[in-house]
Amino acid sequence: MHSHLRFENPPALPHEAVAGILEEALRDRSQEGEAAVALVGSALNDDDREFVEHRCVQIGTRAVPGSPLLGLAGLCLGHAARRFGCLSDEALALAESLAARAEADPTDVDGRALDGFDDIRSFLHLR
Template sequence: MHRTLENPPAPAREMVTEALEGALDDRSAADHTAEALVGIALHGDDRDFAEHCCVKTGTRAAPGSPLLGLTVLCLSHIARRFGRLSDEALDLARSLAQRAAADPADVDGRALDGYDDIRTFLHLW
């Protein structure tokens, strides 16, 4: 599958919530959720809401879901833009990166890249 880099705008909060619930219940809706997560991570004004959506996705998505690696990548964008993440978001990013290192079929490599970026942006060395 050929993926292209897109920077979608931040959708309305209601659309994000709807997309998130849809993808967690139906894997065929993952692309819509991915677009919503990337949009709020890159352009959303509410760090707490963006983090909440990422944490919810990262804790509820099924093993092997492409949303798991994307969640950490989105958290890295939030860390870069706002200069901080909650302890819960940091713990999730670390956990998903560890899972990606142990089994890339469980969590894709974007989790490793995203966690490296988080550590860089937040000076966690």
């Protein structure tokens, strides 16, 4: 008998739940897995661009160096750029900063930040 792993995109959770999960993960790194699911669910399925950006910026500016949430925040900003066709100046600057950090030191910010910034450049037609 073979068991097959199947990936499914997480759903968007209510804003209050996402906010609480992310805050908890910023205090307790053991909660980063749950925070990752909440952030990805919002980036892929929440229709409130400002909320998605705010939560990505929150994580991208407050998570400790080396946290997998940093690269994920950059990736999720790429998802937001694809879905909404725009990003705020603050979100764009953070995505660029996270990508630069990932390029300089992948133990600080993982490569997903580079993937996210590539998506941003592609979908927002940046050079």
